[in-house]
Amino acid sequence: MRAGVFQAARTFDITQLDVPAAGRDGIVVQVAACGICGSDLHSYVEGVFVEPGQVMGHEFSGPIVEVGADVEGLSVGDRVTAVPLSVCGRCPRCIEGMGHLCETGLSQSIAYGLPGAFAEYVRVPKAVLGKNVFLIPDSVSDAAAAMVEPMAVALHAARSADPDPADTAVVIGLGSIGLNAVQMLKALGAGRVIGIDVSDSRLALAARLGADVIVDGRTQNGLAAVQELTGVGVGGVGARADIVIEASGIGALLAEAVSMTRAGGRLRIAALYEGPVTLDANQVVQKEMSVRGTFAYNGEFPTVLEMLADGRVTAEPLITHTFRLDDLDAAFRAQLDKNSSIKVQVTP
Ligand SMILES: [Zn+2]
Ligand SMILES: [Zn+2]
Structure with missing residues (x-):
């Protein structure tokens, strides 16, 4: 598959990588859309938060193409979006239900340690429907669903x-x-x-x-x-x-x-x-x-999907640009231009 690999500040290589395998506990999503986050811009300009070789991109949506044997309730073809943060489940913050403040897990999250979604496919580890993976209602587009994370x-x-x-x-x-x-x-x-x-x-x-x-x-x-x-x-x-x-x-x-x-x-x-x-x-x-x-989110994904589905909030007006994966560098430059862009998405 094609993927945009971060090499250094302002440098991505668009290269060929192996399609990830779901493994027993994961799923593989074919990326329909992936947004550029403000934190991604810091990485792009200053080279911070990520190491060379990282596939970035954590605001994504798309259909499932492979489901691990141990995953329940999810099927190939289901349109989903997923929480990129991994949590350990054992530290004091996780135990009190504040997984977004996990003391150890966040270093192994999608796009931070694990491969991200500026690629044709992305693996979601430990996939649990309703916990870190969410079905996209029919009335919500792929592009809007890739906005659920920042929303x-x-x-x-x-x-x-x-x-x-x-x-x-x-x-x-x-x-x-x-x-x-x-x-x-x-x-x-x-x-x-x-x-x-x-x-x-x-x-x-x-x-x-x-x-x-x-x-x-x-x-x-x-x-x-x-x-x-x-x-x-x-x-x-x-x-x-x-x-x-x-x-x-x-x-x-x-x-x-x-x-x-x-x-x-x-x-x-x-x-x-x-x-x-x-x-x-x-x-x-x-x-x-x-x-x-206030940092990240803790259980807000399903509420945002409901709000998008019933029209209480809207995502499309915020998506100002869409680029192909091959043009990832141009996509980041567009996101840097604060006067013309709100949210730039990449559609692998
Ligand atoms: Zn983000
Ligand atoms: Zn934890």
């Missing part, structure tokens, strides 16, 4: 903020995670959602996905705009947003997010930063804010 990240973040109709929620940074956070917050019942970004196309898409107010960070100060919409915070400082989701990965905007959040409000950090961030810890204390990081 699960956004649902995990939005859920952790516990939105309700009385809440005003702000999403800072409208990339794939931020845009999905906008539609997840609305789907979960947030009363008013404000989206902030510096790209016309991303702001327009946020409005289409349900943002009630969009703020253009090039022409408006984000904090001042939120202050205008929610009122000035206690003691004349900052604003009164009930929920803020920071999805930009820009340290200065995380500091601003602290000021936007009301006393007793919820700040959720869903991005990664280039280095340590300076923020006003006194505001966190005096406002008794809840500040929480």
